[in-house]
Amino acid sequence: MDEATRKAFAEDGAVPVKGLLNEQQLARCRQVFDWGIENPGPMACSLFDGTVHKTRNDNANPYAKGRLDELVGELPFGRLFADLWGSDNVWYFAEELFLKSGGNSGRSPWHQDTSYLPWKGMHFGNAWISFEAVPKQNALEVVRGSHQGPRHDGTTFQNAEDPTDPLHGGDVWPRLPNIEVGRRANPAAYDILSWATEPGDVLLMHPGVLHGGGAVDPAFPDRHTLVLRFFGDDAVFSPLPQPSISGFTAAGVLFLEELAALKDGDPFRATCFRQLV
Secondary structure, three states: OOHHHHHHHHHHOEEEEOOOOOHHHHHHHHHHHHHHHHOOOOOOEEEOOOOOOOEEEEEOOHHHHHHHHHHHHHOOHHHHHHHHHOOOOEEEEEEEEEEEOOOOOOOEEEEOHHHOOOEEOOOEEEEEEEOOOEOHHHOEEEEOOHHHOOOOOOEOOOOOOOOOOEOOOOOOOOOOOOHHHHHHHOOOOOOEEOOOEOEOEEEEEOOOOOEEEOOOEOOEOOEEEEEEEEEEOOOEEOOOOOOOOOOOEOOEOOOHHHHOOOOOOOEOOOOOOOEOO
Protein backbone atom coordinates (compact mmCIF):
# COMPACT_ATOMS: atom_id res chain seq x y z
CA MET A 1 0.00 0.00 0.00
CA ASP A 2 1.60 3.26 -1.10
CA GLU A 3 1.31 6.50 0.85
CA ALA A 4 -0.67 8.22 -1.92
CA THR A 5 -3.43 5.58 -1.62
CA ARG A 6 -3.52 5.90 2.18
CA LYS A 7 -3.76 9.69 1.86
CA ALA A 8 -6.49 9.52 -0.79
CA PHE A 9 -8.64 7.18 1.31
CA ALA A 10 -8.19 9.26 4.48
CA GLU A 11 -8.86 12.60 2.78
CA ASP A 12 -11.24 11.75 -0.08
CA GLY A 13 -13.05 8.79 1.50
CA ALA A 14 -12.72 6.50 -1.51
CA VAL A 15 -9.98 5.08 -3.72
CA PRO A 16 -9.87 2.43 -6.47
CA VAL A 17 -7.35 -0.41 -6.36
CA LYS A 18 -6.64 -1.81 -9.80
CA GLY A 19 -6.36 -5.57 -10.26
CA LEU A 20 -6.63 -6.40 -6.58
CA LEU A 21 -8.46 -9.70 -7.11
CA ASN A 22 -7.17 -12.40 -9.41
CA GLU A 23 -9.37 -14.52 -11.64
CA GLN A 24 -9.83 -17.28 -9.07
CA GLN A 25 -10.65 -14.87 -6.24
CA LEU A 26 -13.16 -13.02 -8.42
CA ALA A 27 -14.78 -16.33 -9.37
CA ARG A 28 -15.17 -17.22 -5.69
CA CYS A 29 -16.78 -13.85 -5.03
CA ARG A 30 -19.21 -14.38 -7.91
CA GLN A 31 -20.07 -17.86 -6.63
CA VAL A 32 -21.02 -16.44 -3.23
CA PHE A 33 -22.89 -13.51 -4.84
CA ASP A 34 -24.95 -15.84 -7.04
CA TRP A 35 -25.79 -18.08 -4.08
CA GLY A 36 -27.01 -15.04 -2.14
CA ILE A 37 -29.22 -13.87 -5.00
CA GLU A 38 -30.73 -17.35 -5.30
CA ASN A 39 -31.12 -17.75 -1.51
CA PRO A 40 -32.12 -14.30 -0.20
CA GLY A 41 -32.06 -13.39 3.48
CA PRO A 42 -34.67 -11.62 5.61
CA MET A 43 -33.32 -8.17 4.62
CA ALA A 44 -33.65 -8.80 0.86
CA CYS A 45 -35.83 -6.31 -0.96
CA SER A 46 -36.49 -4.54 -4.23
CA LEU A 47 -36.01 -0.81 -3.86
CA PHE A 48 -38.25 1.57 -5.82
CA ASP A 49 -40.40 -1.19 -7.31
CA GLY A 50 -42.33 0.02 -10.34
CA THR A 51 -39.95 2.92 -11.06
CA VAL A 52 -36.84 3.40 -13.17
CA HIS A 53 -34.78 3.26 -9.95
CA LYS A 54 -35.60 -0.39 -9.19
CA THR A 55 -32.72 -2.33 -7.59
CA ARG A 56 -32.49 -5.76 -5.96
CA ASN A 57 -30.67 -5.51 -2.66
CA ASP A 58 -29.75 -7.76 0.26
CA ASN A 59 -27.81 -7.14 3.49
CA ALA A 60 -26.12 -9.43 6.00
CA ASN A 61 -27.92 -12.62 4.96
CA PRO A 62 -27.66 -14.93 8.01
CA TYR A 63 -28.00 -17.99 5.76
CA ALA A 64 -24.90 -16.89 3.86
CA LYS A 65 -22.74 -15.92 6.85
CA GLY A 66 -20.68 -19.12 6.87
CA ARG A 67 -19.94 -18.74 3.17
CA LEU A 68 -18.99 -15.09 3.55
CA ASP A 69 -16.77 -15.68 6.60
CA GLU A 70 -14.96 -18.38 4.62
CA LEU A 71 -14.69 -16.19 1.53
CA VAL A 72 -13.09 -13.20 3.26
CA GLY A 73 -10.43 -15.50 4.69
CA GLU A 74 -9.39 -16.29 1.11
CA LEU A 75 -9.18 -12.65 -0.01
CA PRO A 76 -6.48 -9.99 0.65
CA PHE A 77 -8.69 -7.50 2.51
CA GLY A 78 -7.46 -8.11 6.06
CA ARG A 79 -3.87 -7.07 5.44
CA LEU A 80 -4.93 -4.47 2.89
CA PHE A 81 -7.17 -2.57 5.32
CA ALA A 82 -4.66 -2.95 8.16
CA ASP A 83 -2.09 -1.25 5.94
CA LEU A 84 -4.55 1.30 4.55
CA TRP A 85 -5.71 2.42 8.01
CA GLY A 86 -2.60 1.72 10.09
CA SER A 87 -4.73 -0.60 12.23
CA ASP A 88 -3.39 -3.54 14.25
CA ASN A 89 -6.70 -5.40 13.87
CA VAL A 90 -9.27 -5.86 11.11
CA TRP A 91 -12.69 -7.48 11.40
CA TYR A 92 -15.23 -8.43 8.74
CA PHE A 93 -18.75 -7.07 9.31
CA ALA A 94 -21.10 -8.35 6.57
CA GLU A 95 -21.97 -8.24 2.89
CA GLU A 96 -24.36 -6.29 0.71
CA LEU A 97 -25.58 -7.41 -2.72
CA PHE A 98 -26.71 -5.10 -5.53
CA LEU A 99 -28.32 -6.26 -8.77
CA LYS A 100 -29.53 -3.90 -11.47
CA SER A 101 -30.68 -5.41 -14.74
CA GLY A 102 -32.66 -4.82 -17.90
CA GLY A 103 -30.86 -1.65 -18.94
CA ASN A 104 -33.42 0.69 -17.41
CA SER A 105 -32.56 1.11 -13.72
CA GLY A 106 -31.70 4.66 -12.73
CA ARG A 107 -29.44 6.16 -10.11
CA SER A 108 -29.42 4.95 -6.54
CA PRO A 109 -30.14 7.97 -4.30
CA TRP A 110 -27.32 9.77 -2.54
CA HIS A 111 -26.82 8.64 1.07
CA GLN A 112 -24.31 7.74 3.78
CA ASP A 113 -24.20 4.21 5.18
CA THR A 114 -23.64 5.71 8.63
CA SER A 115 -27.26 6.94 8.55
CA TYR A 116 -28.31 3.28 8.84
CA LEU A 117 -25.47 1.72 10.84
CA PRO A 118 -24.24 2.72 14.32
CA TRP A 119 -20.72 3.57 13.20
CA LYS A 120 -18.20 6.33 13.89
CA GLY A 121 -14.46 6.38 13.32
CA MET A 122 -11.92 6.30 10.53
CA HIS A 123 -11.37 2.54 10.44
CA PHE A 124 -14.40 1.52 8.42
CA GLY A 125 -14.20 0.42 4.81
CA ASN A 126 -16.48 -1.02 2.15
CA ALA A 127 -14.93 -3.03 -0.69
CA TRP A 128 -17.05 -2.68 -3.85
CA ILE A 129 -16.55 -5.59 -6.23
CA SER A 130 -18.37 -5.34 -9.59
CA PHE A 131 -18.29 -8.33 -11.88
CA GLU A 132 -18.76 -6.36 -15.10
CA ALA A 133 -16.48 -3.76 -16.65
CA VAL A 134 -18.23 -0.59 -15.41
CA PRO A 135 -17.97 2.58 -17.54
CA LYS A 136 -17.37 5.81 -15.67
CA GLN A 137 -20.81 7.15 -16.54
CA ASN A 138 -22.39 4.09 -14.86
CA ALA A 139 -20.06 4.00 -11.86
CA LEU A 140 -20.79 4.71 -8.23
CA GLU A 141 -20.16 8.37 -7.40
CA VAL A 142 -18.90 9.85 -4.13
CA VAL A 143 -18.67 13.38 -2.78
CA ARG A 144 -15.00 13.88 -2.05
CA GLY A 145 -14.22 14.20 1.67
CA SER A 146 -17.85 14.02 2.81
CA HIS A 147 -17.02 11.35 5.43
CA GLN A 148 -15.34 14.18 7.33
CA GLY A 149 -18.48 16.33 7.27
CA PRO A 150 -21.87 16.02 8.97
CA ARG A 151 -23.69 12.73 9.46
CA HIS A 152 -26.97 13.27 7.64
CA ASP A 153 -30.37 11.74 8.15
CA GLY A 154 -30.78 8.93 5.65
CA THR A 155 -33.21 8.57 2.79
CA THR A 156 -36.06 6.09 3.18
CA PHE A 157 -35.32 4.66 -0.30
CA GLN A 158 -39.10 4.61 -0.73
CA ASN A 159 -39.91 7.99 -2.27
CA ALA A 160 -38.71 8.21 -5.87
CA GLU A 161 -40.00 11.80 -6.03
CA ASP A 162 -37.98 12.95 -3.01
CA PRO A 163 -34.56 11.28 -2.58
CA THR A 164 -34.07 13.21 0.69
CA ASP A 165 -37.23 11.78 2.33
CA PRO A 166 -35.95 11.55 5.94
CA LEU A 167 -35.38 8.15 7.49
CA HIS A 168 -35.37 9.15 11.15
CA GLY A 169 -37.03 12.58 11.23
CA GLY A 170 -36.53 15.15 13.95
CA ASP A 171 -33.61 17.53 14.29
CA VAL A 172 -30.83 15.24 15.49
CA TRP A 173 -29.06 15.10 12.11
CA PRO A 174 -29.34 17.47 9.13
CA ARG A 175 -31.48 16.40 6.20
CA LEU A 176 -29.70 15.08 3.13
CA PRO A 177 -28.90 17.70 0.50
CA ASN A 178 -30.61 17.14 -2.84
CA ILE A 179 -27.34 16.69 -4.67
CA GLU A 180 -28.77 16.03 -8.12
CA VAL A 181 -30.87 19.20 -8.02
CA GLY A 182 -27.79 21.11 -6.91
CA ARG A 183 -25.69 19.63 -9.72
CA ARG A 184 -28.26 20.52 -12.36
CA ALA A 185 -28.25 24.12 -11.15
CA ASN A 186 -24.47 24.25 -10.85
CA PRO A 187 -22.36 21.34 -12.18
CA ALA A 188 -19.50 22.45 -9.92
CA ALA A 189 -21.63 22.52 -6.76
CA TYR A 190 -20.14 19.26 -5.48
CA ASP A 191 -16.70 17.72 -5.86
CA ILE A 192 -17.69 14.33 -7.31
CA LEU A 193 -15.38 11.35 -7.77
CA SER A 194 -16.02 8.22 -9.84
CA TRP A 195 -13.94 5.67 -11.68
CA ALA A 196 -14.38 3.20 -14.52
CA THR A 197 -13.46 -0.29 -13.30
CA GLU A 198 -12.59 -3.66 -14.78
CA PRO A 199 -13.31 -7.07 -13.22
CA GLY A 200 -10.74 -7.58 -10.46
CA ASP A 201 -10.61 -3.87 -9.57
CA VAL A 202 -12.02 -2.96 -6.15
CA LEU A 203 -13.32 0.41 -4.96
CA LEU A 204 -12.49 1.03 -1.30
CA MET A 205 -14.91 3.47 0.31
CA HIS A 206 -15.45 4.84 3.80
CA PRO A 207 -19.17 4.27 4.62
CA GLY A 208 -19.51 7.85 5.82
CA VAL A 209 -19.04 9.38 2.38
CA LEU A 210 -22.07 10.59 0.49
CA HIS A 211 -22.43 8.20 -2.43
CA GLY A 212 -24.97 7.22 -5.07
CA GLY A 213 -25.47 6.60 -8.76
CA GLY A 214 -24.57 3.34 -10.48
CA ALA A 215 -27.33 3.51 -13.10
CA VAL A 216 -27.63 0.96 -15.89
CA ASP A 217 -28.75 1.76 -19.44
CA PRO A 218 -29.01 0.07 -22.86
CA ALA A 219 -25.26 0.39 -23.38
CA PHE A 220 -24.53 -1.08 -19.92
CA PRO A 221 -27.64 -3.10 -19.09
CA ASP A 222 -26.62 -5.20 -16.08
CA ARG A 223 -24.60 -4.60 -12.93
CA HIS A 224 -23.84 -7.24 -10.29
CA THR A 225 -21.93 -5.90 -7.29
CA LEU A 226 -20.79 -7.53 -4.06
CA VAL A 227 -19.90 -5.18 -1.21
CA LEU A 228 -17.84 -6.48 1.71
CA ARG A 229 -17.65 -4.32 4.84
CA PHE A 230 -14.71 -4.19 7.28
CA PHE A 231 -13.69 -2.29 10.42
CA GLY A 232 -10.56 -1.78 12.50
CA ASP A 233 -9.21 -0.37 15.75
CA ASP A 234 -10.70 3.13 15.33
CA ALA A 235 -14.28 1.85 14.99
CA VAL A 236 -16.76 3.13 17.56
CA PHE A 237 -20.40 2.37 18.33
CA SER A 238 -22.46 5.49 17.61
CA PRO A 239 -26.20 4.89 18.04
CA LEU A 240 -28.88 5.98 15.61
CA PRO A 241 -31.40 8.66 16.66
CA GLN A 242 -34.06 7.65 19.14
CA PRO A 243 -36.96 7.69 18.74
CA SER A 244 -36.82 7.16 14.98
CA ILE A 245 -39.84 7.34 12.71
CA SER A 246 -38.16 4.58 10.67
CA GLY A 247 -38.56 2.02 13.43
CA PHE A 248 -34.79 1.54 13.56
CA THR A 249 -33.37 0.88 17.00
CA ALA A 250 -30.24 2.62 18.26
CA ALA A 251 -28.24 -0.32 16.87
CA GLY A 252 -29.93 -0.19 13.46
CA VAL A 253 -31.46 -3.41 12.14
CA LEU A 254 -28.44 -5.72 11.80
CA PHE A 255 -26.90 -7.84 14.57
CA LEU A 256 -29.25 -6.34 17.17
CA GLU A 257 -28.68 -8.95 19.88
CA GLU A 258 -24.94 -8.96 19.35
CA LEU A 259 -24.71 -5.16 19.65
CA ALA A 260 -27.33 -4.69 22.37
CA ALA A 261 -24.80 -4.17 25.18
CA LEU A 262 -22.80 -1.46 23.39
CA LYS A 263 -23.11 2.15 24.50
CA ASP A 264 -22.26 5.37 22.68
CA GLY A 265 -18.49 5.63 22.35
CA ASP A 266 -17.75 1.95 23.03
CA PRO A 267 -15.35 0.21 20.67
CA PHE A 268 -17.37 -1.43 17.91
CA ARG A 269 -16.76 -5.09 18.71
CA ALA A 270 -18.76 -8.34 18.87
CA THR A 271 -17.70 -11.97 18.77
CA CYS A 272 -19.89 -12.65 15.72
CA PHE A 273 -17.56 -10.64 13.47
CA ARG A 274 -14.68 -12.64 12.02
CA GLN A 275 -11.26 -11.21 12.85
CA LEU A 276 -8.91 -11.26 9.87
CA VAL A 277 -5.85 -9.53 11.39
